[in-house]
Amino acid sequence: PESPAPATLAGEETITVAEALARHDREQTLLKMAESGVDVAHEETIENCPLAVTIANREEHRRNFSQSLVLLDDDSELDTQVLNTPKEASEATTELAPDQSPDPEQEAGPVLRQRTVSKESLPEDPHANLQSVPLKHIMSFSALTQMADAEEKEQVRKGKEKAQSHYEPYNLNVPVVIISSEIAPWSKTGGLGLVAASYGYEFARKGHRTMAVSPKYKHYDGINFAGETRVRAGGQDQCVKYWHKLLDGCDYIFVEHDTFNRDGGLYNDNDGREYQDNLLRFTILSLAAMEAPLILRLGGSTYGDKVLFLANDWQAGLVPLYLNYKYRRHNCYTQSRAIYVIHNLGYQGRYHNVDVQNFFGIDPQAASDLTLHNSVNLCKGALVCADRVITVSPNYAHEIQTPAGGFNLQDFVRAKAQANRVQGILNGIDDCWNPEVDTNMSHNFSVSDYLSGKRANKLALQRLLDMNEDPDVCVIGFVGRLTWQKGVDILGESISWLMDDTGNGVTGRCQLIMMGNGERCHGDMLRHMENTYRKRVCGYVGFDPKVEHQMMAGCDIFLMPSRYEPCGLPQMICQQYGTLPVVTATGGLVDSVVDVSAGGDIAKGF
DSSP: OOOOOOOTTSSSSSHHHHEEEEEHHHHHHHHHHHHHHHHHHOOOEEEEOHHHHHHHOGGGSSSSSSTTTTOOOOOOOHHHHHHHHHHHHHHHEEEEEEEOOSTTTOOOOOOEEEEEEGGGOOOOSSTTHHHHHGGGSSSSGGOOOOOHHHHHHHHTTTTTTTGGGGGGOOOOTTTTEEESSSSSSTSSSSSHHHHHHHHHHHHHHHTEEEEEEEEEOOTTOOEEEEEEEEETTTTEEEEEEEEEEEEEEEEEEEEOOOOTSSSSOOOOTTSOBBBBTHHHHHHHHHHHHHHHHOOOOOOBOOOSOOOOOETTGGGGHHHHHHHHIIGGGGGGSTTOOEEEEEOOTOOOOOOOSHHHHHHHOOOHHHHHHHHEETEEHHHHHHHHHHHEEEESHHHHHTTTTTTTSSOOOHHHHHHHHHTTTTOOOOOOOTHHHHOOTOTTTTSSOHHHHHHHHHHHHHHHHHHHHTTOOOOOSSEEEEEBSSSTTTTTHHHHHHHHHHHHOOOSSSSSSSSEEEEEEHHHHHHHHHHHHHHTTTTTTTEEEEEOHHHHHHHHHHOOOEEEEOOOOOSEEEEHHHHHTTOOEEEEEEEEHHHHOOOOGGGGTTOOBB
């Protein structure tokens, strides 16, 4: 790709122009080598990454998004009949587990289960634990998290050193333009929407002029028409309209086009299959986002053509490519930069049978950058063309350079890394996770009254879930999707050992609470273990955001046996509540949990 003149970013070493050009030439050589070695990389990936094989074996319209929750139909007739039965509504809460076999192509209906609890513990809305966001349309339970508003954030951070930002803003004269296919609270299926919203808030708070661009999936309250333009995508001109809302210093821009407004989820229909025109939808989003700084007069002026584009995941992967091959070639955005943020490299925006040059309006070289194994790969195009690549944790930045974590793109990531263009920055957690003010837990506490607060919350949690009330047992928790990726099978194999008292003073003195939805075999395992160890094991097949808060407050240990975890948030959240994380040494778990082997004074978990 064409490259702008070298520039020094904050925190980089100072190098000469000659050194920068030599580094650029080296990067291009490595990228060409990566291009020539794609077949070898593919074979290495098959040998080392089971998840990549699973994704590749799915039908074409299931490869670009997680399928672990989208098949759950919480609006089914069975669900409605049970929840509307007065007797059952007064005696039990109802959760649904997806009837999804390990075969990702097999579909079926929901399986009903009930958990007997006290009347006082019932949510006011019996649908609340399922329908904050329809589960069949979300990819991660983080979509159900309610974020703190600006006033709450400022209040929580006041006077707390750890809650403050630990970097100084640079280049405040350069506006930041965030492009994301979802942004909370308007649209979210998982962590991407939450992180994009945090970008908008934090950059503006630091003094940057900030714009966040995402699709207008429906009409949102308080937005105003801001303009319109035409972009060329799919081989024809497309009319797009812009809607604007200024919130907490950030200009939120919503792109309106006929393809965005759908009855199903943001990306998938009710069967979990991608919309057939997703490639067109996100091509339009990328082009509209790049036109917005040039044409929209916000606060009396446009953002101009010197900006920093922050493109999130493959849905915005065309932004770096168009910057290189469309705009810079016409002497526009020559001083702008594009950072590509990888939230999960497993999903890459792969599409077959596309006339690449005509569909995207690009030349053969750009088409080559956008193609892998005779198919469009938006993530690959972004990797090749981005000025910088950021991932959601430092360790994940290393993992995606290996066959075990690169999903066929490891050589391209490695080429960028050797040019000092790849970095991992650990995600953070929202200010709503604070035991001092959390309204979802039974007793608030701080460091000064931690022991009494923990004891009170443990008893309340045991009472809520109809478990033996004993503040002296070790309560262990797990919250997450019930999938192979999350290591649920590993957890299942250890339960009998945890429950068996062998005289060591540890096992047999435990209670285990597991909450989540996902593959049927794992849901069945939770039910079996609960029936086997009544009042000692809770298998909560479903999800309730309030119960998640109560688990963080009442558990002693939180388990994350994940095989693959780009960042992860629960392991950081639980530490806020004085709950020890026990995790697999993978991805962001390595960066956020300091193992006990480092010493008791600095250790955060295991």
